[in-house]
Amino acid sequence: MSRRLFLRIANAVEAHNPYFKQRTDALGVLGLSCLQKVTAAHRILAYGIPADLTDEYLQIGESITIESLRAFVKAIVEVFGDWYLKAPNEADICRLLSIGEQRGFPGMLGSIDCMHWKWEKCPIAWHGMYTGHCREPTIILEAVASQDLWIWHAFFGMPGSLNDINVLDRSPIFAALAEGRTAPVNYTINGHEYTMGYYLADEIYPNWSTFVKTIPRPLGAKRKYFASKQESARKDVERAFGVLQSRFAIVHEGAMNLGFDHERAVNSFISVSHDEIPELHDFLQTHNRIRDRATSSQLQEDLVEHLWEQYGNE
Template sequence: MFIRIAKDIQTFDAIQPLPPHFQYFHNPPVDVAGVSTLNIFQKCTSVVRQLAYGASAGQLDEYLEMGRQTSYDAMNNFCKCTIQLYHNEYMRKPTQEDVNRVTAKHLEVHETAPPHGKANTLVATGDKGHPTIMLEAVALYDLWIWNAYFGPAGSNNDINILNESDLFDQLLEDRAHVVNFIANGEQFTKGYYLADGIYSEWSTLVKSFKCPMDPKTTKFKRYQEAARKDVERAFGVPQGRFHILTHGARPLSINKIKRMMYSCVILHNMVVDYNSRAISPFDLELIPEERPVRTWDQRVGTQLCMMGELRDRLTHHRLSGTPIEHIWNLPAQQRQR
């Protein structure tokens, strides 16, 4: 995978004139004085060591014969190249075929949960009790991160991060994919996310019970928390794989930190795909066509209508109650399993 990334950066020529961050890695083997310059493998190795081990730029001087500023420049340009090369593939929005594959895989793995891949998908934000730039992510049990929103600094919590993110943009534009499933005999056409109790009562969120008062909600809480572990793993694995995410980043600008985070998310998804664990592989033929052209009035009307559906509390309570009954009414042999 390392060789692939280096070669993709080295051979990139889709845009002319070549962007500066690609030019940085396309340096000739010798400079004007005839002295050998740093090659692309040295620069990429420096970046990978900074990302994976949290090594400071100064630590790489003796090993790679690179100065501190050169290591910083390599990191910044590598992140720009990674995002430009792989964003469309490894941070893409799910297609209808992706949704169908996730649904089928969910039925295979989670037989006792509500019948769709949503049951092990959720929204979460990472915070450590001190000033942070928070990450919102949607992930499945294969650890693929389907949506990542990172950037706003300051005083944030799960609610205002969700309000600022683009998670529900497709839904508000009435372009969300159809998710047909039946739970406890009721038909639903939209997927939902498992979320913490702090979130608002939206029609696409199913929240956990802080203090379940009866056997039904107690059982549902147990199943829901077992499914919600997947996003915690999706946060934990990248932090274990890229130690730079656990270190302070005060010397860096907001934009550089954002590029570094999105690069780590892209590389994480590349590893999932490289290890053949991804549920839904990338297929260019399945990428949806361009969105339909709408007038300003049409866009505003659609968004207001879909916003009303999104914030419908009655639908939220109906959707929250149905999975509880669905799980409670499962046959005894499935409960034991």
């Protein structure tokens, strides 16, 4: 991280939360500075180290380090959340669609997948619920990422015993779409018109009109070419997960001695007022369109033809 970026973050959280301001005690002795507290939080997130390892370098105790980390991540969300933790607006969607079309996938909004985040200090009583195919307690992160590594959808907190479909059933990713609160997405492929964007996904995801999956055993040059292009573009989200883990070792190594707010995590759905909920008929129609298997098959066939026509001769 550059010095300029680090100081920008430190100054922002200090201005937002008085906890980070340096104060004096009753004897007039200066307490811990903002730089000490913010650096301690950064070291835990970046290196995945336990809180007591920051004492030697920063002269800050374990309990204060954990307290600083909690205050830091909360301040980051409150200060930068409106800009960096937002759903795509109309301009963002146009940019995503343009990127997808340049890669041969008109209507593509990104790639979707799940990763497991190791929870080293999971309470013994919860081991069964949070242990799945990884053979150790994990917490699942569902994300949608674009080619430029922008993770614009993140749903975190589901137990590791679930799979991608179970997580999808609880995820709010299509909530705004079903409720009519998203910007329109209109495009034409192979002479057929479509009104909803889609995500590239692996084979475990259902055959919905909002997912485009590969062809497991493709026959013929057209289908083989489509499968190779889909599998290549779908790596965007896996690459984003790789960068996330390399930059923040706490994601790769797992939580050491930090608490986890289970209730807040599993209930991190978007709240909607009754005034924003569409008519039941419209909601059900959109809901059925999202899960339409016939449209999914047609979309895949159209993309097979489109990719072959545009790039097959290469």
